[in-house]
Amino acid sequence: MRTFQQVSPLRTYLREIRREGKIIGLVPTMGALHEGHLSLFRRARNDCDLVIGTVFVNPTQFGPNEDLDAYPRNLPKDMQLAAQEHVDALFVPTVEEMYPNGFQTTVHAGSLSADLEGKHRPGHFDGVVTVVAKLFNIVQADRAYFGQKDYQQFLVIDQMARDLNMPLDVVMLPTVREASGLALSSRNAYLQPDEKEAALVLYRALEASREAVAAGERSSATLEALLRQTLLSCHGVKVDYAVVRHPDTLEPLESLEDTSAAALLAVRVGRTRLLDNTLLTPPGVQPPRPMGHRTT
């Protein structure tokens, strides 16, 4: 596996590969790789001729009181895991390489980013779409892979790629979970044993909402009450949001009579903020639009 810290040699390496007509798959990460990331590498390996991973803890998507400094970093381990998944090259830029002196142009996410994570983390999605636009342009990938765990992030990035006519497909893959149901996240490393136990309530709440829909419940308000009630049944869990929204627009929904939906959770367990989500598709209703888009 090749590793690159600078844009220029990576471009040189990729130019030759592109000339050969190879399909390039990109997996952007912030490192601290876990099975969720590895599932993205595997899918990219399966779909593409060349797989590029990136490891970059992007400072511009962290707020001033967030966990930028504490965010787990383990590059040697990340390199080992990526190599084991037959990633062809890992791009590991410095902050200065990504944001050199004089850097000033940013990408701004729109209405999809206004609520939920965007509301709790002002500026977060602008940081995300700016760095992802840069990575898309650096690698000029044919496909880029993201996990469903960050569902709103996926929608915002997919919309960015379409709005700016970026010539690649943005692909979402299912959340990878521990046997317990806990969604894998690099931030799970922050959890104390008792907190990790408490964190299982996110999955239980999502399961409860799925079961309610299967049993005929169609009211978003009732489903949201169920999510919140399940979460709050667990001592020490604070709810940032627990909502049922339109799966494409994230706008509030009255009912799931005629539409599928996304149940989206953000909770704090101790000092750790955790996200999870599930799609809710009542029988006979159209599932959410196929994720990813094809522009090439």
Added chain:
Amino acid sequence: MRTFQQVSPLRTYLREIRREGKIIGLVPTMGALHEGHLSLFRRARNDCDLVIGTVFVNPTQFGPNEDLDAYPRNLPKDMQLAAQEHVDALFVPTVEEMYPNGFQTTVHAGSLSADLEGKHRPGHFDGVVTVVAKLFNIVQADRAYFGQKDYQQFLVIDQMARDLNMPLDVVMLPTVREASGLALSSRNAYLQPDEKEAALVLYRALEASREAVAAGERSSATLEALLRQTLLSCHGVKVDYAVVRHPDTLEPLESLEDTSAAALLAVRVGRTRLLDNTLLTPPGVQPPRPMGHRTT
């Protein structure tokens, strides 16, 4: 010459050409083509294997009280002129094709856009960099050509391309002028005969600043006073700005002892707003950094 109104068939056309390894040159325009645009087509024709022109009067770069509706449009003439310059394909999208329902992601220009045109036309440069980013991504050109007449626009676009790691060179070509010295502009069509005569004062002011520098003047304040005095000597001319700035950063300069500079004018003649500029390079001083950048 091929013409395309939609992104998808243009991409199909370009994909095959890119596979052949051809160098693609892009000349983005708002139409109402004049010799300035034609000089860009000619340079692209000379430098590249394939030349793509675009004609799109981008509504998002016009302010609410500006001349969007009045902006001159003459597509049949533009097509004829582009064909005469052996442009391979013209992309002429509708507003709906560029900004479909749900469009929401924008590019924001930074500090280079804050003053001068950015101050007089709030939001203008965000509209420019957003549409140019889209056009760059649609065409995936190797080089894009812009005129020096819109000097700040060139700097803002070049910075955008570098900040977002876009894999193309942005090239600036000299302003084309009438024999009288008047810089060609689609907006010159608004000028009445007496206004066109008055508009010559922009060139006279720039010439006066160049002559002063050649005669040894190095004070920006003195040069700015000279620009303003020359402009205001002409009845009916209103000055939006007449400044001498750093040629790369557009920041104010004390002196041209150790640096070249850009003299930048924006004036109103009747109801028409006109821009012009010149570079000022004292003998023995480094000329402005080579325009355009190479990332590919």
